[in-house]
Amino acid sequence: MKKKSTLKQEGRGYEVFQVFNNLFFALVLFITAYPIYYVLIASFSSPSGLAVNYGFIWLPIKPFTLEAYRRVITYRPVILGFKNTFIILVAGLALNMVMTSIGAYFLSLKNVMFSRVIGMLILFTMYFGGGLIPSYLNVRSLGMLNTYWALIIPGALSTYNMLILRSAFAGVPASLVEAATIDGAKHFTILRRVMLPLTGSTLAVLVLYYGVGHWNAWFSASIYLQDTTKYPLALVLRNILIKSQDAEMRQGDAGNEQGFTDLIKYALIVVSTFPILCLYPFLQRFFVKGVMIGALKG
Amino acid sequence: MAQSFSKRFKKDMRLNWSAYLLVLPVLLYYAIFCYKPMYGIIISFKDFSLRKGIVGSEWVGLVYYKDFFSSYYFLRLLKNTVVISAASIAVGFPIPIIFALLLNEVRSRAYKRTVQTVSYMPHFISIVVICALIRLFTANHSLLTTFFSYFGYDDRYDMLNYKEYFVPIYVLSNVWQNTGWNCIIYLSALAGIDMELYEAARIDGANRWKQTLHVTLPGIANTVILLFVLRLGSIMSVGFEKIILLYNEGVYETADVISSYTYRRGLVKGDYAYSAAIGLFNSVINVIFVLTANRASNRLAGVGLF
Numbered sequence: 001m002k003k004k005s006t007l008k009q010e011g012r013g014y015e016v017f018q019v020f021n022n023l024f025f026a027l028v029l030f031i032t033a034y035p036i037y038y039v040l041i042a043s044f045s046s047p048s049g050l051a052v053n054y055g056f057i058w059l060p061i062k063p064f065t066l067e068a069y070r071r072v073i074t075y076r077p078v079i080l081g082f083k084n085t086f087i088i089l090v091a092g093l094a095l096n097m098v099m100t101s102i103g104a105y106f107l108s109l110k111n112v113m114f115s116r117v118i119g120m121l122i123l124f125t126m127y128f129g130g131g132l133i134p135s136y137l138n139v140r141s142l143g144m145l146n147t148y149w150a151l152i153i154p155g156a157l158s159t160y161n162m163l164i165l166r167s168a169f170a171g172v173p174a175s176l177v178e179a180a181t182i183d184g185a186k187h188f189t190i191l192r193r194v195m196l197p198l199t200g201s202t203l204a205v206l207v208l209y210y211g212v213g214h215w216n217a218w219f220s221a222s223i224y225l226q227d228t229t230k231y232p233l234a235l236v237l238r239n240i241l242i243k244s245q246d247a248e249m250r251q252g253d254a255g256n257e258q259g260f261t262d263l264i265k266y267a268l269i270v271v272s273t274f275p276i277l278c279l280y281p282f283l284q285r286f287f288v289k290g291v292m293i294g295a296l297k298g
Numbered sequence: 299m300a301q302s303f304s305k306r307f308k309k310d311m312r313l314n315w316s317a318y319l320l321v322l323p324v325l326l327y328y329a330i331f332c333y334k335p336m337y338g339i340i341i342s343f344k345d346f347s348l349r350k351g352i353v354g355s356e357w358v359g360l361v362y363y364k365d366f367f368s369s370y371y372f373l374r375l376l377k378n379t380v381v382i383s384a385a386s387i388a389v390g391f392p393i394p395i396i397f398a399l400l401l402n403e404v405r406s407r408a409y410k411r412t413v414q415t416v417s418y419m420p421h422f423i424s425i426v427v428i429c430a431l432i433r434l435f436t437a438n439h440s441l442l443t444t445f446f447s448y449f450g451y452d453d454r455y456d457m458l459n460y461k462e463y464f465v466p467i468y469v470l471s472n473v474w475q476n477t478g479w480n481c482i483i484y485l486s487a488l489a490g491i492d493m494e495l496y497e498a499a500r501i502d503g504a505n506r507w508k509q510t511l512h513v514t515l516p517g518i519a520n521t522v523i524l525l526f527v528l529r530l531g532s533i534m535s536v537g538f539e540k541i542i543l544l545y546n547e548g549v550y551e552t553a554d555v556i557s558s559y560t561y562r563r564g565l566v567k568g569d570y571a572y573s574a575a576i577g578l579f580n581s582v583i584n585v586i587f588v589l590t591a592n593r594a595s596n597r598l599a600g601v602g603l604f
Contacts, residue, residue: 130335131577
């Protein structure tokens with residue numbers, strides 16, 4: 001609105017700038033989107049064709065093949081990876097939300113004697129911790145090695161997310177809480193019946209944040225799990241994409257074709273990442289909202 | 299005083315016992331997974347073995363610290379950590395600001411929104427996949443090596459095998475992944491600037507450039523200062539995930555940072571005590587930097603973390 005009214009006054013210089021600015025963002029769009037597009041078209045190109053035409057390509061190289069996809073989605077570790085990630089995601093998220101809610105609720109209480117001290121002890125852990133080795137030894141001494149628990153319980157709570165939710169709780173009108181108290185509601189009821197229903201959009205943001213965290217987590221699995229059938233998808237991806245442990249998938253004639261290793265990687269990236277990328281434009285506003293809450297808090 | 303405390307305490311317990319009961323799992327979580335590992339740091343002063351445990355292992359004092367500070371790796375790790383951080387800040391910090399300023403000038407709302415949606419996208423790709431893409435595209439005879447071969451690069455070689463390319467690859471891939479996302483905060487700061495200020499500037503005869511200089515930039519200055527100072531506070535903490543997914547032995551000289559060395563020495567080689575010592579050293583440095591940054595931002599921007 002502002003810009004339209006001023007168009008005429010800005011002069012030629014600004015018009016030239018506008019043209020270059022639009023061109024600049026066209027270049028930005030290309031640089032951002034092309035690698036993603038490349039992965040997609042490469043994933044069903046002819047492997048030997050891809051090995052020869054290794055520069056920029058605009059369309060998939062014929063003859064098209066779905067062989068890489070067939071091998072990826074029938075590869076046992078990948079299937080197990082999806083299953084394990086699903087288990088960890090559901091159990092982890094449930095625990096995350098319960099812990100975050102009760103923690104945030106407690107910290108939002110004003111007339112509780114120790115809430116300030118506890119709040120400071122919690123805040124301290126954001127800036128100082130035992131570090132990698134003591135944390136690893138701790139999980140080990142708790143007997144969690146090689147169990148899903150090692151991937152769920154140590155990450156049960158993120159202090160940062162809890163503080164985001166606490167500010168949302170603090171925004172709930174005190175009169176509502178008072179009214180509930182007069183009706184005889186105890187803390188648990190106030191949390192469940194007053195706080196949570198009124199902070200739905202913040203909760204949605206936190207579900208997304210925790211969810212993405214679980215989906216992408218590979219490191220703790222790599223240090224805590226030995227049993228490969230328990231590996232989450234992200235760790236399976238690490239093993240195939242980074243460590244190139246793909247020998248089993250390359251058996252047979254098609255698998256020996258030059259360039260097939262890369263093809264498997266592209267197909268695997270598509271299978272693991274594109275569902276999220278397709279979902280994300282619909283969830284975008286929640287993520288953006290999350291950035292804003294975090295920033296306001298900071 | 300003591301009496302009034304015990305009175306208050308009793309009253310608090312009578313009224314709020316259910317709140318304490320409710321929060322108990324959270325307190326246990328922090329005790330077991332945050333404070334207990336802090337206690338575990340004492341292994342860095344002990345000749346720790348898994349068999350003897352934390353309590354049973356013998357004290358050795360500052361042996362590991364002395365070892366680390368006098369080792370060949372110490373200066374190299376310090377240098378690499380600072381170089382990677384400084385390069386990330388020098389390149390990665392101003393770009394989202396410029397990006398936001400330019401995007402703010404785009405007239406077509408649809409175009410602006412398209413650029414935003416597309417440029418946020420890489421942020422949602424997991425670090426493993428990002429590093430896989432980097433490896434695929436910088437390998438010999440691949441997308442980026444072909445592109446750079448137009449500028450004289452020999453595309454028969456993997457770029458990640460050159461120690462001088464590690465930092466640029468690390469930094470620029472971060473720019474690719476995070477610029478769009480990082481500019482959200484600036485776009486909202488820009489949207490928060492009072493329109494009447496622009497109106498007033500125009501009446502005073504300021505052109506678009508002058509308006510940017512005298513209204514827009516001062517309008518986002520506080521956000522910029524705050525974020526910059528806080529970013530400086532994390533200069534000594536370079537995460538190891540991306541590093542260990544990208545590096546190889548041939549490029550340790552420029553790629554190995556404190557956190558990746560802690561990981562390798564501790565979890566790959568099993569030198570728990572030595573590695574815990576390096577970890578504590580790094581944590582302490584980080585805390586000092588964050589506290590300093592916080593003070594600076596309180597002074598400069600009037601806001602801080604605490």
